[in-house]
Amino acid sequence: MIKVNTDITAPIATSHPREEEIDEFEISVPSPPELMKRRAKKHVGFILGGTVVLLVLILAVFAPLIAPFDPYDQTLTNRLLPPIWHEKGSWSHPFGTDALGRDYFSRVIFGARISLMIGFFAAAVSAVVGSTLGMIGGYFGGKTDAVVMYLINVKLALPGLLVALSLVSVFGGSLIALICILAFLFWDRYAVVTRSVTQQIRTNDYITAAQAVGASRLRIIVGEVLPNLMNQIIVIASLEMAVAILVEAALSFLGLGIQPPTPSWGLLVSEGRSFMFFKPYLVTIPGLAIFMLVISINMMGDGIRDITAPEGRN
Amino acid sequence: MLNFVIHRIYVSILVAITVSVIGFSLLRISGDLAAELAGEDASTEEIAEVAKAYGLDRPFHVQYFDWAGKALSGDLGRSLFTNELVVELITDRIGVTFKLAIYSLILGLLLAVPLGVLASTRPNTWIDRMALGLAVFGQAIPNFWLALIMILFFGVTLRWLPISGSETEWHFVMPTLTLGLTVMPQFMRLTRTGMLDVLDSDFIRTARAKGLNPIRVLFKHALRNAILPVISLAAVVFGFLLGGSVIMESIFALNGVGFLAFESIQRQDFPVVQSIVVMLSFIYILLTFLSDVINAQLDPRIRLG
Numbered sequence: 001m002i003k004v005n006t007d008i009t010a011p012i013a014t015s016h017p018r019e020e021e022i023d024e025f026e027i028s029v030p031s032p033p034e035l036m037k038r039r040a041k042k043h044v045g046f047i048l049g050g051t052v053v054l055l056v057l058i059l060a061v062f063a064p065l066i067a068p069f070d071p072y073d074q075t076l077t078n079r080l081l082p083p084i085w086h087e088k089g090s091w092s093h094p095f096g097t098d099a100l101g102r103d104y105f106s107r108v109i110f111g112a113r114i115s116l117m118i119g120f121f122a123a124a125v126s127a128v129v130g131s132t133l134g135m136i137g138g139y140f141g142g143k144t145d146a147v148v149m150y151l152i153n154v155k156l157a158l159p160g161l162l163v164a165l166s167l168v169s170v171f172g173g174s175l176i177a178l179i180c181i182l183a184f185l186f187w188d189r190y191a192v193v194t195r196s197v198t199q200q201i202r203t204n205d206y207i208t209a210a211q212a213v214g215a216s217r218l219r220i221i222v223g224e225v226l227p228n229l230m231n232q233i234i235v236i237a238s239l240e241m242a243v244a245i246l247v248e249a250a251l252s253f254l255g256l257g258i259q260p261p262t263p264s265w266g267l268l269v270s271e272g273r274s275f276m277f278f279k280p281y282l283v284t285i286p287g288l289a290i291f292m293l294v295i296s297i298n299m300m301g302d303g304i305r306d307i308t309a310p311e312g313r314n
Numbered sequence: 315m316l317n318f319v320i321h322r323i324y325v326s327i328l329v330a331i332t333v334s335v336i337g338f339s340l341l342r343i344s345g346d347l348a349a350e351l352a353g354e355d356a357s358t359e360e361i362a363e364v365a366k367a368y369g370l371d372r373p374f375h376v377q378y379f380d381w382a383g384k385a386l387s388g389d390l391g392r393s394l395f396t397n398e399l400v401v402e403l404i405t406d407r408i409g410v411t412f413k414l415a416i417y418s419l420i421l422g423l424l425l426a427v428p429l430g431v432l433a434s435t436r437p438n439t440w441i442d443r444m445a446l447g448l449a450v451f452g453q454a455i456p457n458f459w460l461a462l463i464m465i466l467f468f469g470v471t472l473r474w475l476p477i478s479g480s481e482t483e484w485h486f487v488m489p490t491l492t493l494g495l496t497v498m499p500q501f502m503r504l505t506r507t508g509m510l511d512v513l514d515s516d517f518i519r520t521a522r523a524k525g526l527n528p529i530r531v532l533f534k535h536a537l538r539n540a541i542l543p544v545i546s547l548a549a550v551v552f553g554f555l556l557g558g559s560v561i562m563e564s565i566f567a568l569n570g571v572g573f574l575a576f577e578s579i580q581r582q583d584f585p586v587v588q589s590i591v592v593m594l595s596f597i598y599i600l601l602t603f604l605s606d607v608i609n610a611q612l613d614p615r616i617r618l619g
Contacts, residue, residue, distance in 0.1 A: 153329045159557025159594040166340040169579050253458045287459035295454035
């Protein structure tokens with residue numbers, strides 16, 4: 001026999017739970033942010049990668065305070081001094097000096113600024129462009145979607161590196177030009193992912209509800225669709241930031257990127273190349289710097305993905 | 315199937331036309347190509363003369379249709395720098411680039427597929443972690459730097475391998491190793507994820523329950539399904555390698571199309587640059603078209619969806 005509560009004035013049981021019940025509830029089922037915090041604390045890659053990225057960020061921001069010398073200051077009497085691990089090395093120039101007598105340690109530290117700035121802004125600009133296109137295509141479907149797909153196909157068909165090299169040769173290797181050119185290289189992955197996820201989100205009840213109460217399409221996309229894509233966008237952004245840093249280094253290495261005397265890591269490798277056979281540290285140090293930063297950003301990005309959406313780990 | 319193919323052809327042609335316009339305008343967007351070609355201290359008359367000589371004074375669309383018409387009949391013009399026929403410049407050098415791309419692709423796949431399969435059979439063990447670690451490593455290492463380190467080690471210290479030129483097969487070892495390691499991670503991850511998905515499915519459980527040889531189940535039943543996306547990716551990566559080998563070509567002095575493009579970009583040799591960019595795009599479009607059609611043929615969900 002089922003007992004039916006006929007007293008409609010009685011409070012509904014769940015609306016006024018007793019204090020102890022709240023505690024029990026929270027102990028058994030932690031909130032999503034709490035869960036993420038717990039996963040983050042256990043994720044070795046995330047902690048390791050995040051720490052290195054944070055350290056590089058500190059180095060970059062406080063470069064003028066940390067670097068012992070001006071990275072542009074040439075002292076021709078101190079050319080090609082060996083680094084500290086070499087028997088003739090000294091603490092005044094821990095990484096030695098380059099062919100123009102500039103302190104290599106200071107140049108590497110200032111190089112972190114270039115890499116981080118280009119990586120971050122290229123990933124951010126391409127995220128805005130790509131996600132906007134992806135959401136528009138995925139939400140509206142039909143002809144609009146066909147246009148977005150067409151743009152993605154055109155982008156994919158172009159040989160990215162050659163196009164980037166041509167554009168740098170036309171617009172020059174300024175920081176802003178490079179950020180825009182790299183953003184052009186990387187928007188497509190955001191567009192592909194946000195488009196397909198938006199297509200799935202569009203069929204959800206909360207979107208229908210928002211449409212029913214008369215929310216504008218812009219409001220639905222920004223207010224309802226975008227928040228559900230944010231995790232994915234951040235994960236892609238971290239991975240694209242790593243790739244952008246690598247491509248900037250490659251472009252600068254080829255001479256069609258950041259221009260001397262600015263200390264970009266790719267440019268340092270390129271400048272050290274002519275002395276590579278008898279001064280290998282000029283090439284190994286900036287290369288290791290790129291490698292460390294990129295691997296740390298990748299580990300952090302993989303970590304963010306595992307932490308925010310562990311079901312999509314593989 | 316026919317509808318699918320017709321639609322894909324239509325899209326491919328549209329993309330090809332757009333790409334040719336972009337490739338054609340790449341070096342022209344500066345606005346004044348003639349002034350750059352004429353040099354820094356050229357007078358206005360000299361610039362006008364250069365513009366006239368190369369037909370740069372005509373409206374953009376006239377130039378484009380003129381070039382596209384000639385290109386369709388196989389005439390890509392002459393290099394501004396060496397005055398050689400662009401077609402000959404490219405056909406002389408495409409072999410090296412193709413060879414490097416194919417070698418690197420094969421090496422990448424040979425490393426990635428067995429490793430991905432192995433990792434997927436033992437998820438979250440040390441083998442799996444090693445495979446993923448190697449992928450993270452391959453993705454993070456700057457390939458131009460790895461190439462230089464290899465030159466230092468194998469070329470200078472050990473003196474095992476030649477460090478520049480493309481005369482013998484030995485010259486391709488270091489560039490292939492570098493590019494192979496660069497493309498390996500994406501194949502490895504895709505094989506591993508695909509295998510993990512397939513190994514979890516009912517038909518694999520059935521096959522195992524029937525008592526079939528586990529190795530046979532792994533390769534005949536599972537890998538067969540998981541390899542499809544890897545093959546599609548291989549087509550994409552091959553297209554990427556043709557355009558992306560410019561760094562390796564310039565480091566190892568391999569005289570391929572990538573290096574030709576790089577040199578031509580530096581000296582604003584626009585007939586060469588536009589031809590290479592458009593040619594590589596067309597190869598990419600053709601490859602993805604073929605891989606899409608093959609996939610649709612193999613998987614009805616694609617052509618009906």
